[in-house]
Amino acid sequence: MLRRRIIGAIPVVLGISFLVFLLMHIAPGDPVSLLLGEDATDAEIQRTRHEWGLDQPLLVQYWEFLSHAVRGDFGKSLKFGEPVTKLVFERLPATAELAFVSLLVAVLISIPIGVYSAIKHDSLLDHAGMGLALVGVSLPNFWLGIMLIYFLGGQLNLLPVAGRIDYGIQLEPVTRLYLVDSLIAGNFTAFWSALRHLLMPAVTLGTSLAAIVTRITRSSILEVMRQDFITTARAKGLGETAVVWRHMLRNAMITIITILGLQLGALLNGSVITETVFSFPGIGDLLIQAISLRDYRLAQGLIFFFAMMYFVVNLLVDLLYMLVDPRIKL
Amino acid sequence: MNREKRSGGINRRQFIRRSAALGLGAVLSPSIARLSWSASRERIAVYNSSVADSLNPYNHSSSPIYGLWQHIMEPLVEVGYEPVGYTGVLAESWEFQGKKWVFHLRKGVRFHDGAPFTSKDVIFSVNRIRTDKNSLQKSNFKDVVEMQAPDDHTVVFVMKQPNAVFLDRVQNRFILSKAAADKYGDQMDNYATGTGAYKFVSYQRGGNFVMTRNDDYWGPKAEIKEVIFRKVTEEAARVAGLEAGQVDVINNVPVHDVPRLERNSRLRVEKVEGLRTFFLALNPAFKPFDNKLVRQAANYSVDASAIVKNIFNGNGFVLNGPLGPHVIGYDPTHKRYPYDPKKARELLAKAGYPNGVEVKLYFSAGRYPQDREVCQVVAAQMGKGGFKVELVNQEWVIFWGTSGVNGGRLPFYYIGRGSLVDADTLYDQYFRTGTTKRLSYSNPEFDKLIEEEQKTGDPKKRVVLLQQAGKILMEEVPFMPLYNLADLYGVARNVVWKARPDEKIWVWDMKIRS
Numbered sequence: 001m002l003r004r005r006i007i008g009a010i011p012v013v014l015g016i017s018f019l020v021f022l023l024m025h026i027a028p029g030d031p032v033s034l035l036l037g038e039d040a041t042d043a044e045i046q047r048t049r050h051e052w053g054l055d056q057p058l059l060v061q062y063w064e065f066l067s068h069a070v071r072g073d074f075g076k077s078l079k080f081g082e083p084v085t086k087l088v089f090e091r092l093p094a095t096a097e098l099a100f101v102s103l104l105v106a107v108l109i110s111i112p113i114g115v116y117s118a119i120k121h122d123s124l125l126d127h128a129g130m131g132l133a134l135v136g137v138s139l140p141n142f143w144l145g146i147m148l149i150y151f152l153g154g155q156l157n158l159l160p161v162a163g164r165i166d167y168g169i170q171l172e173p174v175t176r177l178y179l180v181d182s183l184i185a186g187n188f189t190a191f192w193s194a195l196r197h198l199l200m201p202a203v204t205l206g207t208s209l210a211a212i213v214t215r216i217t218r219s220s221i222l223e224v225m226r227q228d229f230i231t232t233a234r235a236k237g238l239g240e241t242a243v244v245w246r247h248m249l250r251n252a253m254i255t256i257i258t259i260l261g262l263q264l265g266a267l268l269n270g271s272v273i274t275e276t277v278f279s280f281p282g283i284g285d286l287l288i289q290a291i292s293l294r295d296y297r298l299a300q301g302l303i304f305f306f307a308m309m310y311f312v313v314n315l316l317v318d319l320l321y322m323l324v325d326p327r328i329k330l
Numbered sequence: 331m332n333r334e335k336r337s338g339g340i341n342r343r344q345f346i347r348r349s350a351a352l353g354l355g356a357v358l359s360p361s362i363a364r365l366s367w368s369a370s371r372e373r374i375a376v377y378n379s380s381v382a383d384s385l386n387p388y389n390h391s392s393s394p395i396y397g398l399w400q401h402i403m404e405p406l407v408e409v410g411y412e413p414v415g416y417t418g419v420l421a422e423s424w425e426f427q428g429k430k431w432v433f434h435l436r437k438g439v440r441f442h443d444g445a446p447f448t449s450k451d452v453i454f455s456v457n458r459i460r461t462d463k464n465s466l467q468k469s470n471f472k473d474v475v476e477m478q479a480p481d482d483h484t485v486v487f488v489m490k491q492p493n494a495v496f497l498d499r500v501q502n503r504f505i506l507s508k509a510a511a512d513k514y515g516d517q518m519d520n521y522a523t524g525t526g527a528y529k530f531v532s533y534q535r536g537g538n539f540v541m542t543r544n545d546d547y548w549g550p551k552a553e554i555k556e557v558i559f560r561k562v563t564e565e566a567a568r569v570a571g572l573e574a575g576q577v578d579v580i581n582n583v584p585v586h587d588v589p590r591l592e593r594n595s596r597l598r599v600e601k602v603e604g605l606r607t608f609f610l611a612l613n614p615a616f617k618p619f620d621n622k623l624v625r626q627a628a629n630y631s632v633d634a635s636a637i638v639k640n641i642f643n644g645n646g647f648v649l650n651g652p653l654g655p656h657v658i659g660y661d662p663t664h665k666r667y668p669y670d671p672k673k674a675r676e677l678l679a680k681a682g683y684p685n686g687v688e689v690k691l692y693f694s695a696g697r698y699p700q701d702r703e704v705c706q707v708v709a710a711q712m713g714k715g716g717f718k719v720e721l722v723n724q725e726w727v728i729f730w731g732t733s734g735v736n737g738g739r740l741p742f743y744y745i746g747r748g749s750l751v752d753a754d755t756l757y758d759q760y761f762r763t764g765t766t767k768r769l770s771y772s773n774p775e776f777d778k779l780i781e782e783e784q785k786t787g788d789p790k791k792r793v794v795l796l797q798q799a800g801k802i803l804m805e806e807v808p809f810m811p812l813y814n815l816a817d818l819y820g821v822a823r824n825v826v827w828k829a830r831p832d833e834k835i836w837v838w839d840m841k842i843r844s
Contacts, residue, residue: 030733031727034727036469037760038471039755040469041472041737041765080383080465081384082384091535110536117634149564149566150570152574153571155573157574161576162564167540167558276563292725
């Protein structure tokens with residue numbers, strides 16, 4: 001069944017690649033004059049366009065891109081002059097780490113509040129929790145990021161305002177996930193440093209997600225609470241903790257996982273802005289540069305990777321369903 | 331309360347609460363320790379909005395990044411600003427002989443790997459600039475037909491035609507070690523090897539660019555041991571980092587943050603008149619700017635000093651002519667067109683537009699400081715002078731591309747020419763016939779002066795020619811000079827350092843006051 005899913009993804013990926021290619025090239029703007037800068041003469045601009053193949057017909061350029069892309073070669077970035085795949089893999093771990101920690105932050109905040117709000121629904125705390133969720137979902141994350149930088153960074157000097165790790169800390173790259181690599185190396189200083197650098201961006205990114213998940217958790221628990229099997233569980237004398245965590249939450253989990261899976265996409269989108277605000281060297285930050293420079297090759301490669309990640313995450317979500325609910329089969 | 335007393339120890343809730351407090355404390359404490367800070371001789375950290383994006387030293391053409399690379403690798407000559415002129419770095423002296431430029435190289439200089447610096451390194455580096463597929467500095471040597479190395483310490487560039495501006499072309503071209511290139515092949519950039527006051531340590535794209543002092547440097551040694559550059563594009567983050575003491579030097583302080591930083595006893599703001607010359611281009615290829623009277627009317631209708639005062643809080647310097655005082659070819663006798671909307675309307679009427687004229691002003695919001703506000707004020711001021719100005723904002727990549735400025739498609743636009751050291755750069759690129767399409771201004775008399783100054787070896791005679799060209803521009807005004815802005819740096823107070831006008835931060839120039 002897994003094979004069918006993967007084969008089914010091929011036309012989707014092809015479609016995305018064509019759409020992205022077309023949109024990038026239709027959008028006005030000229031990477032050559034931008035990269036050559038203020039000293040470029042007209043003759044030089046024309047020559048470079050030719051060297052980079054940008055004067056070829058669009059379909060020829062697309063074919064060139066596609067025939068290399070199927071072999072895993074996305075060409076060289078116009079700006080960096082280095083292979084797109086190298087640039088992406090250099091930065092992917094930073095984004096993955098940020099997304100994971102944001103997800104963790106979101107889950108740790110939202111599920112307890114959601115469950116509590118459902119159990120004590122219509123209480124003062126429930127209203128406060130839901131009010132907070134509304135605020136969380138309404139805050140634009142670039143604004144929240146800048147506020148955190150200003151207060152926690154600039155005024156209180158509690159957390160670092162930019163980057164992934166402090167100066168002078170050397171880490172042997174194994175997974176390139178700093179938290180993991182520092183644990184492997186047993187380097188506790190590096191671990192703290194990486195964690196401290198992650199906190200503000202992860203909270204920025206995780207807040208709106210937490211807000212959504214809190215509301216979903218609350219409503220799914222409320223629904224499950226009224227089911228017969230909960231009454232049965234209570235009737236057979238199970239403690240309240242076991243009823244809530246083992247029966248209610250587990251049954252509410254399918255909805256929550258679906259939302260988390262879908263929101264992971266939003267998390268990656270959000271990372272584009274958050275990474276720029278915090279100078280966090282991930283692929284979101286790279287995508288902004290690629291698009292604003294019209295670095296076609298880099299942008300195409302990056303969006304392709306974004307699409308692939310959506311696909312993989314969706315697949316993982318489906319596999320998780322099976323784990324949570326054994327009745328479901330792919 | 332009672333329960334706590336009864337149990338004698340702590341209960342589960344208290345345990346959780348206390349561990350959480352302990353964990354938070356551990357995460358936050360290192361920064362609390364730095365609450366009273368100052369910069370040290372051991373290490374300086376710089377947050378810059380523009381840092382190298384790759385280890386290829388030729389894959390960019392941007393002044394702040396030249397400034398970064400010059401810590402590690404050096405050019406033949408560099409520009410000094412008091413007074414403005416060239417001084418030798420790896421070249422001790424030079425001669426301009428008609429079609430030839432002869433450079434006599436400094437002796438006894440060694441690369442970081444111990445290899446001696448010779449003319450072969452110069453030829454190797456220039457060849458790489460000209461042939462590297464990713465080089466964005468090729469145009470600087472477009473007139474060079476041959477390079478010769480008569481001995482280890484002499485390099486001769488033979489040009490197509492005499493080129494007096496060649497020093498401006500070589501000032502940011504860094505010399506790499508040929509020995510390192512032979513040793514490392516296409517991996518050489520990972521071992522960035524130059525002759526500079528600092529040695530390359532490590533680099534992560536988007537992360538830290540780290541350098542350490544070269545204790546065997548041929549010149550005066552730097553005081554600060556380690557230097558870290560980091561690219562931080564978000565201005566709020568740069569300012570916050572400086573206020574918190576996480577960083578010692580930042581660039582591009584937003585004008586509205588200047589008073590706050592100046593009040594901070596640990597910080598100071600370093601201000602210098604920048605080299606970016608801001609002006610409004612009036613393209614004579616389009617109506618109504620084909621008429622000189624209209625262009626002059628436009629010049630009478632804008633009050634640049636009001637813009638500097640109200641939008642930039644005074645952090646700018648109004649131009650009286652095409653150039654600021656740091657530029658070779660500056661003419662102190664220029665007077666700008668005074669703000670006189672009545673005169674503007676009269677000139678418009680004389681040009682055949684008695685009821686005023688509609689024009690579109692193009693700009694790219696966010697490219698330059700407060701550019702949207704500037705253009706809004708320009709539109710309002712010009713309104714009083716009889717111009718009905720419509721503002722058109724374009725994304726930079728469109729504005730600057732071949733469908734915009736570089737395709738000659740814009741009649742009227744707001745622009746800043748950066749890193750302007752020699753008037754020739756501005757005059758050649760914007761006003762000489764055919765070099766670029768940015769402005770379709772064409773004047774044979776002007777072209778002749780430019781051709782002449784480019785051949786003239788005597789710097790004084792060259793300046794006279796450039797000044798004559800400037801006079802033509804001020805009479806014909808295919809543009810409207812506005813101002814140079816102040817470059818604003820935030821610096822830890824105990825760092826003794828004077829900012830350069832060219833956006834280069836040179837840490838070997840810094841001293842720490844103890």
